[in-house]
Amino acid sequence: MINYKLIIKMVSYILMLVSFFMVCMIPVAMEYNETNAIYGFVYSLCLIFSFSLVGIFFSRHNKRKELSIKGGFIFVSLSWTLVAAVGALPFYLSGSIPSYIDAYFETMSGLTTTGASILTNIEALPNSILLWRATTHWIGGMGIVVLTVAILPLLGVDGFRLLKAEAPGPATDRLSSKITRTAKYLWLIYILLSLIQIILLRIFGMNMLDSVSHTFATMATGGFSTKNLSVAYYSSPYIQYTITIFMILAGVNFALYFRVLTGNFSVFYKDSEFRSYILIVLTATLLITLNLYYENVYSSIPEALRYASFQVASILTTTGFATADYELWGHFSQYILFMLMFIGGCAGSTAGSIKVVRIITLLKQSLIEIKRLIYPKAVFRVRINDKPVDIALIHHIIGFIVLYIVALIFIALVVSSGGHDILTSFTASLATLGNIGPGFGFVGPTDNYAFFQDYIKCFLSFAMMLGRLEIYTVIVIIFPSFWSLRVN
DSSP: OOOHHHHHHHHHHHHHHHHHHHHTHHHHHHHTTOHHHHHHHHHHHHHHHHHHHHHHHHTTTOOOOOOOHHHHHHHHHHHHHHHHHHHTHHHHHTTSSSOHHHHHHHHHHHHTTOOOOOOSOGGGSOHHHHHHHHHHHHHHHSOHHHHHHHHOGGGOSOHHHHHHHHSSSSSOOOSSSSHHHHHHHHHHHHHHHHHHHHHHHHHTTOOHHHHHHHHHHHHTTOOOOSSTTGGGGOOOHHHHHHHHHHHHHHTSOHHHHHHHHTTOTTHHHHOHHHHHHHHHHHHHHHHHHHHHHHTTSSSSHHHHHHHHHHHHHHHHTTOOOOSSOGGGSOHHHHHHHHHHTTTOSOTTSSOOSSOHHHHHHHHHHHHHHHHHHHSTTOOOOOEETTEEOOHHHHHHHHHHHHHHHHHHHHHHHHHHTTTOOHHHHHHHHHHHHTTOOOOSGGGSTTOOSTTSOHHHHHHHHHHHHHHHTTTHHHHHHHSHHHHHSOOO
8 A cells, every 4th residue: 555645744855855955045146136036936935845844744644654665656756746846936936937837847857967958048047046957956966865865764764665766777786784874875975076076167267156056067967057158168178178077977886986985996997887888988089089180170189089078978978068069070970979878877877868787788688699599508697797687687677778769769759749850859859868968950069948849848858757767667657557556
């Protein structure tokens, strides 16, 4: 039986938790004398607190402290939907984004770290609103559910079920015997890396607001910038290389960082996914650098390397920042970037898309199928990090990739129903489902999503959440058998 009162209580707490971040925006709005923004945040907080208090009051007599697997799926999907709904209020009530559907799209894009935007003039927004926009990235990057598990153990529920349902990647790696400690470790590493990047960006010439905003977007692999030209606004190679490095770091499994902190310095070398991830970064960067140089897009190898490495890191980690309009590059370079959109970062990172470890596992399984044709009586097993992979996990990965492709085709079909061309429809769907942000066509790095019809924006918002929650968590709720079957 689903414990609805506990779900309501937990959702109410998570909304109040998000409101804490919103409160932090008010001093910024006051500093810049942004009256409309102040009203927008205050009105939003009043609505959130009212809604949360009603939920807490309604669930006050709940005696059961256990959350079933079904309840965990419902809570995760519901919390992301509602956090996006209330997170859109400051945009809408301040007048920064007049359409609530547009505000919801922008917020869902922020929380899911997609970076797809409907804004045509970003720099016209109040500074506090821009900071809130970047903050949605940061709290969504590591996961609002993970944050709740980390600091709200008083709810007394099975945190591992929530972390497993929400955390990105095919498997959730326990860093500690206690799940609340696991979530805290993840957030501490996340905060530490964020502080380091903020300091570096300040040293290299960014002001504090831009440093914080771009760091939040980098570490969450989100891509919201405070500038219309994105990172291309900053001509400093130091700034661009700093963001490039931290995008790559954000695409690494955060469990590896924890193991390094505990003294296991060889973990990066031993991890096959990390090695493959770095190999992809280096190979794609080298190929695009040579292509840009020999096609005279840039006059020198160092310059071509800077732009190539930045864009490879941005697309592979699904961050979505831009220092150049890659649609003006050669077709070879564009094709490599297009392929990177399907890969994504490592499992357990803030990156989206399919993830490197799934690609590796699928390729190894395909090679085994070929070997079986040659040696039909031999026994082969897929091995990752010198450990055999359970066949059930392989089936899970194959099922995920099939669902991913089917969802991509269906989303593109819906987008094309609005009269949009194939390239725009397909890459907009790929960019939202993979939480990438920019695509090709009319959603390229210098464009936005403002021209889409409202029903398409709503559907793409759903696609962002579908991709961020790894498809299964959301899709399972749609099936009637989910509601009829009694599962704990």
